[in-house]
Every structure is written in C-alpha cells, then in structure tokens.
Amino acid sequence: MNPRAAAHRILGEVRRGALSDRAASRILPAVDPADRGLALDIAFGCLRLRARLDTWIRACADRPPSRMDRAVRDWLRIGAYQLTELRTPDHAAVGETVGAARSALGRGRAGYVNAVLRALARIRDTDSGAGPNALAGGGPFPDPDVDPVGHLCSWGSHPEWLVRRWLARWALADVRRLVEHQNRPPVVVVRMLTDEDPAPPDGVELEPVPGWPRSFRLEKGLPATALSHLRAVIQDPAASAVVDYAGGRLEEPVLDVCAAPGTKTLGLAAEYGLPVVALDISHRRLARLGAPARRLELPVSAAVADARRLPVAAAGTVLADVPCTGTGVLRRRADARWRLEQRGLDDLVVLQREIVDACAAAVRRGGLLVYSTCSLEREENEEQVDAFLDRRSDYRREPPPAGARSDCVTSRGDLFMRPWLTGTDGAYAARLRRIA
Numbered sequence: 001m002n003p004r005a006a007a008h009r010i011l012g013e014v015r016r017g018a019l020s021d022r023a024a025s026r027i028l029p030a031v032d033p034a035d036r037g038l039a040l041d042i043a044f045g046c047l048r049l050r051a052r053l054d055t056w057i058r059a060c061a062d063r064p065p066s067r068m069d070r071a072v073r074d075w076l077r078i079g080a081y082q083l084t085e086l087r088t089p090d091h092a093a094v095g096e097t098v099g100a101a102r103s104a105l106g107r108g109r110a111g112y113v114n115a116v117l118r119a120l121a122r123i124r125d126t127d128s129g130a131g132p133n134a135l136a137g138g139g140p141f142p143d144p145d146v147d148p149v150g151h152l153c154s155w156g157s158h159p160e161w162l163v164r165r166w167l168a169r170w171a172l173a174d175v176r177r178l179v180e181h182q183n184r185p186p187v188v189v190v191r192m193l194t195d196e197d198p199a200p201p202d203g204v205e206l207e208p209v210p211g212w213p214r215s216f217r218l219e220k221g222l223p224a225t226a227l228s229h230l231r232a233v234i235q236d237p238a239a240s241a242v243v244d245y246a247g248g249r250l251e252e253p254v255l256d257v258c259a260a261p262g263t264k265t266l267g268l269a270a271e272y273g274l275p276v277v278a279l280d281i282s283h284r285r286l287a288r289l290g291a292p293a294r295r296l297e298l299p300v301s302a303a304v305a306d307a308r309r310l311p312v313a314a315a316g317t318v319l320a321d322v323p324c325t326g327t328g329v330l331r332r333r334a335d336a337r338w339r340l341e342q343r344g345l346d347d348l349v350v351l352q353r354e355i356v357d358a359c360a361a362a363v364r365r366g367g368l369l370v371y372s373t374c375s376l377e378r379e380e381n382e383e384q385v386d387a388f389l390d391r392r393s394d395y396r397r398e399p400p401p402a403g404a405r406s407d408c409v410t411s412r413g414d415l416f417m418r419p420w421l422t423g424t425d426g427a428y429a430a431r432l433r434r435i436a
C-alpha cells in the first residue's frame, strides 16, 4: 500500500475510535517495509499536530476544517504535514498526496485537495515566522505574546482546557517547552538491566542518555533486534526512575498490581533481585509480559486481578502504577490529547482512589506502597496521595531513597519528572510506609 494511503487509513480508523498504535499495527504490514517509517511519521504527525495543520488549512480553504468532508480533511492534513513539517518538495507533497487521494475520492474532490494544498504551499512561502518544530509565531497563527493560549492551542496543537490548566500552574515559558516536547516524535530508550556497557548487535546503534547512566537512546535499528542481544528492556528514563525510586531494599512478597505490559515488573525483578507477582485487569495486556520475562529469565509470575479487590494481604511491597490521563506521555500516544477531557480525569481520580485504598489494605505493617502515574496533573498525583494520607493515619510518606536526583524530587519528597526539564517522559511516584 502507498504510504500516504496507509496514513489516511490510520487516520480514518482513529477517527472511528481505534487507538493510534493499534490502527498502525493493523495497517502497516500492508506497506513496503521501506515506506513504513514515512507512513507512520505522516499519520502520527497529523494526529499530534492536528490543530496546527488545521490552522494552515483554514487559512487557505473556503471553509473551516470542522465543516469539511472528513476524508477530504484527512487528505489535506496529510498534504499540509508534508508541506509544513517534513518540508517534502512541493511537487512530491502535493502530487503524491493528490494522486493517492484521487483513487479514493474521485477527480472532483481530489481537485479541491489539490487547490487547497497549492494555496498552502504559497502562503507557507510568504510566511517567515513559523518554522518546523519551533514554537514560533507568524503565518496564520496568533502572536504568542498577545494571545499565548491561542498560540499554544493552534501552533502548539494542544486542547485549550489542558493549556489553561497548565498555565494556571506553570510559567508560560515552561508550558511552551512542555508543549514543544509533546509535539516531537518520541525516542526509543533501552534501559540496561546490568551495569555493563551494552554491546549492540550489527545494525543497532545506541547513544547514552546524559544524566541516566543505564539508559541508551536507540539511534538505529529495531527495538526487537536490540533486545534480542541485550539484557535490557525498552523503558523511558522516567519509568526507570519510578523503579529506582521504589527504594534500596524491598520487602517480600513484591506485588505490581497494575502491571501490564510489565516493563516496571521486569525492572523491579532485575534491580532488586526478587520474585515479583504481576497483576492486571487486562489479560490481553498482561500476556505481553510472558516472552520478555522468559527471555530475561526473571522470576515473574502473572495473574489477572482487579486491583480494587486484591486477593492478597500482608504484602511487603506493592507498586500501584495506576491508570491515569497520561499527560506526561502525550508524545508517545499521538491521538491521546484529543481524547482527554476533564470528566475523564475526574473518573480516573475516583478509580485511582479505589485502587490505592485496596492496596493499602494489602500491605502489612512495615511494608511499602509505591503509588505512581505518568500524569502531570496534581489531582492524580500529590493531591491523591495527600487525600490518602488524610484517610489512612497508619501510613506516612517516606523520604526519597538514596541516589534519587534532587531535581526530580518535590518539596514533599515525591518523585516528579517534568519533561521540559528532564527531556524524558513525565512521571510521578510517592513512597508510602505502613507504620501501624
């Protein structure tokens, strides 16, 4: 399948409710391996930068994208992404896109796509301000100094409610850097489970991630090829930091109650040299833990369970890496920002409270409960933990373990990774000791 047609199919499936990763893994096998990277880049770029691309399209079409035929709009986004972000030569970006669109749309509607994309190429060239991957002003975008929210929502391509809540909390310059970070394609990071330097196989190149000693960015090659030769997992430094933050010595038995797909489970078992029981409500997701656990020969067992009704008491250590909005990992989930809404956040806070309360009952006196998220939102993080400690006087917050990076620890002692400072995903964790 033509890579642009594949990107269009992915956008169509996501529009109809599919998750972007799953849509991509269904459609990409039909694309020539040499073209898969381009198809994925275009599809995920169109999802991440949807609002930016629509602002360009709005500036040269006769109607707003919201009033366009959806299939036509997706073709326009695909063309606009190539013209403004990939800087594909105009003749290829317009010609190839219109060519692929013609067989799906027919001549008339493909002619419309052609006219709008040609106009876009013209206005892009008269605009000097808005370069690729920079939060610059100019072109059809609001002036960032006059209308920072409008700019972050259009050029920054984030939903307004998220932009407003972040601006109420952090400086404009930080929110800009956060938005910019979430708009870049994510990197793949290999976390070594030993102290040895990795010896990658032919065709794989790894670069150390500064500041994160056992983390290496995959520069070349496939993750599966890298892992087949290394004692390692694919894990962003933020997720590794949560594993490290659990502490210097863990009490057994160790339970990971929202474990799937299990990279933190593997990290816990390898780092602390202990058996770990992995529980998750999703059988399908949990099944992904089996093969890497066998490859690494780690003592991990898995079972399906609802963390709100744990079939365990007297655990020594419980990790609750709860379901969350994932606002710290938006760059990894191309379509996620457009699915999130305040109500979803509120519902997740309730679910997290139920899970943390059930976990509290499963930990024995003296044991440790580690609560973590990949969210940046207070309600899911420190406010959730503060409210828990108000309910449970038999728990207290434990200080960070030795070796925790001070720039990633809050005034309360919790781990908090801010992507615009660390260059990693966002993550939060708190250590809660049962004292009675």
Ligand SMILES: C[S@@+](CC[C@H](N)C(=O)[O-])C[C@H]1O[C@@H](n2cnc3c(N)ncnc32)[C@H](O)[C@@H]1O
Pocket (backbone or CB within 6 Å): 239, 257, 258, 259, 260, 261, 262, 263, 264, 265, 279, 280, 281, 282, 285, 305, 306, 307, 308, 321, 322, 323, 324, 355
């Ligand atoms: C943030 S992910 C966990 C990621 C995992 N810890 C890792 O590092 O690979 C949250 C997980 O919680 C699971 N989950 C959601 N509701 C649950 C519940 N009530 N009980 C147990 N697991 C649940 C989801 O299936 C999902 O796998």
